[in-house]
Amino acid sequence: MHRDPLTIGTQTFTSRLFTGTGKFSAKAQIAEMLARSGSEMITVALRRIDMGAGTENILNFIPKTVTLLPNTSGARTAQEAVRIARIAREAGCGRFIKIEVITDSKYLMPDNWETLKATEILAKEDFVVLPYVLPDLPLARRLEAAGAAAVMPLGAPIGSNRGLETRALIALLIENCRVPVVVDAGLGRPSHAAAAMEMGADAVLVNTAIATAQDPAAMGHAFALAVSAGRMAFKAKLSEESATARASSPLTGFLDSPPQKSPQ
């Protein structure tokens, strides 16, 4: 396959599949999943990192070649997200930060307003900011203006495996955003990820569907293949969808043909 790198901030990724560390039945599965999926960026909740845990520290299960994307899970305000981001950087987790501000424990919807406020602050502090949001074009524009390195719209509620329920809104982001659009949350099957990539998403982030599969490493590989296939289809320019069938030999084509002699 041709090289088709994705740049976020100053970093370039070959794989367009980003993954997560939550919900695995054992931490050791994370390294195996990363190896099989080829994912080069993985998100980890700062609240789950236990620096005092020695060998059991989750960071020990992530190879140094994989970029850490610490997230602010648990934050309910911009201020909390900002504090978590600073702690993550001080803890040696790098410059990337996924802003996740959730004030709704019932549906786990991101709070776009607080997310924007946190983005404004952290981008100025030289973080590579990836805000997790409900797909909203005016908001995405403001996030770009504030210095976000990408936008991460949700496909469906976190962990719901329901796929691209917000497809039409994500399409607006893809069409209009200058920064990469990474579809995050809700992608429950490789075909969902492929669909997102076919639409022109720059990358996807998948955690639940991989971590909770019977064989997370194999499922990671399946998602990687789907992401590549979807990307390739997007680049190859899919033909337009049509509401009606189009026969490859048109039914009325004869009208354009030279007139035949009528039977005697």
Next chain:
Amino acid sequence: MSFTTTIEKYTDFEFEKFFDRVRPDDVTAAMEKEKPGVLDFLTMLSPRAAEFLEPMARRAQQLTVQHFGRTIHLFIPLYISNYCSNQCVYCGFNCTHAITRRKLDLKEIEAEARAIAATGMQHLLLLTGESVEMTPIDYLEAAVSLLKSYFASVGVEMFPMQVDAYQRLRAAGADSLTLYQEVYDRQIYRRLHLAGRKTDYRFRLDAPERGAWAGFRAINIGPLIGLGEPRREVFFAGLHARYLDDHFLDTEVGLSLPRLNPAEGDFRPEYRADDRTFVQLLLALRLFMPRAALTVSTRERADFRNHLIRLGITRLSAGSCTGVGGYARPVGEKTPQFVVSDTRSVQQVAEAIAAQGYQPVYKDWDLIA
């Protein structure tokens, strides 16, 4: 606004009649709904639904893995006082029991904290008997703030309070509140709580809401199984949980179904939920509240807890002492609040979780001050 209005709607509800009318098809239909309604929940709690334990278990497992992954969160309780002004006929701390009463001072609490932290535990549940006089808010506040320097998360389980007192505990670093109604049936509640502040049913029933107003991140509620008719009690607890979930979007609601076991005194529970029924109650709760945390304490036996790991629970306590202190030095008095059935160490419980193909999680929260 109060859950009382919801529960009062069921004052004349004929549970037995409802249960009698449940057909197998109703159970299947209830189980398969994406969002089971209140009567679907009651259907799954019915004796008839006991025949559907296996499909309910499969659905419960699938929902739990989807929302929580294959993980079990660990926590440990620390009792710092057994003074109590209530007279609950079933409880070891009942103020009429002639037991040695103790209260740890801050230095002793710190010694306990060090000993617990050494086990690797990061989530602590701080408990007291219910005595406003002996364990006033200033003392509790100081205890929370001391413990917060040793643990990633400190939860509290103590007498019900007003919003401002809860806010003080929140500000001191407590992030979750556990408060059991004990029994939702009002008549039984009156019979079992003979004296003290706890005789006020309504003040206790509304306390989780006050906790949510005060900003606790997580609220854990439940009935004490054995005091009231278990199916009804779990039904009300489920309604209570859904009520909190509906009214406080930013609060994580959790439930626990502690089963009565012998404590001090001669209390014989009127009701009993055997293992099979207990599992059904738990599964019905999971299907009704797919995202709620479900906790099982060391009241339950080790082998039974091992089996429950794959049936929808998300939190286990481990290495627990249910007397005052007990981690830094052995408990002096002989009367815990309840008898621990699962006496395994934290490490042993973690190994048992891993053996079921689940990840034991020691740290899932950090209050960023």
